[in-house]
Amino acid sequence: MHELSIANSIINIVLDEIKTKNLGEVKAIGLKIGAISGIFPDALEFGFDAIKLETVLCKTKLEIEVIPIAGKCINCSKSFEVRELVFSCPHCQSTSIKMEQGEELDITYMEIAEELEVEDG
Amino acid sequence: MTTTIKLEKKVLSENDKLAAEIRDELTKNKVAALNFVSSPGSGKTSLLEKTLQALRSEMKIGMVAGDVQTENDAKRLISAGGEKIKPIVTGGSCHLDAKMVSKVLPEIDSSDLDLFIIENVGNLVCPSSYDLGEDMKVVLISVTEGDDKPLKYPSMFRRSSVMVINKIDMLELCDFSLETVKKNALQINGDLKIFELSCRTGEGLEEWYDWLKELVKGKREA
Numbered sequence A: 001m002h003e004l005s006i007a008n009s010i011i012n013i014v015l016d017e018i019k020t021k022n023l024g025e026v027k028a029i030g031l032k033i034g035a036i037s038g039i040f041p042d043a044l045e046f047g048f049d050a051i052k053l054e055t056v057l058c059k060t061k062l063e064i065e066v067i068p069i070a071g072k073c074i075n076c077s078k079s080f081e082v083r084e085l086v087f088s089c090p091h092c093q094s095t096s097i098k099m100e101q102g103e104e105l106d107i108t109y110m111e112i113a114e115e116l117e118v119e120d121g
Numbered sequence B: 001m002t003t004t005i006k007l008e009k010k011v012l013s014e015n016d017k018l019a020a021e022i023r024d025e026l027t028k029n030k031v032a033a034l035n036f037v038s039s040p041g042s043g044k045t046s047l048l049e050k051t052l053q054a055l056r057s058e059m060k061i062g063m064v065a066g067d068v069q070t071e072n073d074a075k076r077l078i079s080a081g082g083e084k085i086k087p088i089v090t091g092g093s094c095h096l097d098a099k100m101v102s103k104v105l106p107e108i109d110s111s112d113l114d115l116f117i118i119e120n121v122g123n124l125v126c127p128s129s130y131d132l133g134e135d136m137k138v139v140l141i142s143v144t145e146g147d148d149k150p151l152k153y154p155s156m157f158r159r160s161s162v163m164v165i166n167k168i169d170m171l172e173l174c175d176f177s178l179e180t181v182k183k184n185a186l187q188i189n190g191d192l193k194i195f196e197l198s199c200r201t202g203e204g205l206e207e208w209y210d211w212l213k214e215l216v217k218g219k220r221e222a
């Protein structure tokens, strides 16, 4: 299960951001995961929840957006969504296609808790 | 109250950076590089043993053999006549990453190689995410595994450039259709180059060797 390694990479990247940008508590981490990235969102959340406990991200949650697979036909230049794992152009049947999305494994945002202003008096 | 900070960062950017360094080194030295992936037991080491025996007199071949626990595969490759063989024991990890490869690469010295092959850990899911600096992934599937595997593990077949169907000597013993597996694989990746062979009988191996020779020649002249 490589989702553990992936969770570990996510934590390292976020800890790094916290340090360099001097950020407060991270409430959530936004991820884009392509449908053919080879990463399973449930397994990733499971792995993340297990190893976050030993870090300052122990209360952080993942917000995962699954990106459907889409390609562009090299033959007829039309873009299309890849459905049911059929990787060929629905317009001209060519199998020579360029992937446009669906392979992502990206961190897209971090949600940071704002420190409450301490009121005087 | 919360604020949102935008970030566009690939989770595996560290790995990809190291992989790019490996690729640069291999390209500079004109070494063709393959990453062998499959389920456990499809015959990766068997095909590499055959390849060493057949081609080591005409090209310099380096290999790393990734394994979760043992160094058995590296030992087999050395017995098959390999001179530049290094094991990578992952200690539990289900895949190789670029860091593990870049650590052993200096011991193999790619400046003196024509062909570099990485045998990944037997696993059809996890290794697909990790670029190791190879020119292409070669996915093996054996006839005992079932002809629906490309549909069950699409990310691996999509990211591979070559599919080797191994153990065709066992076709009669299994409900495995060559036609179906090829159809399924090409549905996922129409550009796949396909070989059908048996490491046991030797059938189909000549085509594989010829292709490797062309690959090495192409890289040398690039």
Ligand SMILES: Nc1nc2c(ncn2[C@@H]2O[C@H](COP(=O)(O)OP(=O)(O)OP(=O)(O)O)[C@@H](O)[C@H]2O)c(=O)[nH]1
Pocket: B038, B039, B040, B041, B042, B043, B044, B045, B046, B047, B073, B121, B122, B123, B166, B167, B168, B169, B170, B197, B198, B199, B200, B201
């Ligand atoms: N009948 C038959 N058996 C084969 C063939 N190729 C390999 N085998 C057998 O399949 C078994 C596994 O082969 P390996 O080469 O160790 O497979 P592998 O993919 O390297 O295995 P892991 O590294 O453990 O994932 C061995 O017992 C081989 O002898 C073949 O073409 N035909």
Ligand SMILES: [Mg+2]
Pocket: B044, B045, B046, B073, B119
């Ligand atoms: Mg092996």
Ligand SMILES: [Zn+2]
Pocket: A073, A074, A075, A076, A077, A078, A089, A090, A091, A092, A093, A094
């Ligand atoms: Zn088209």
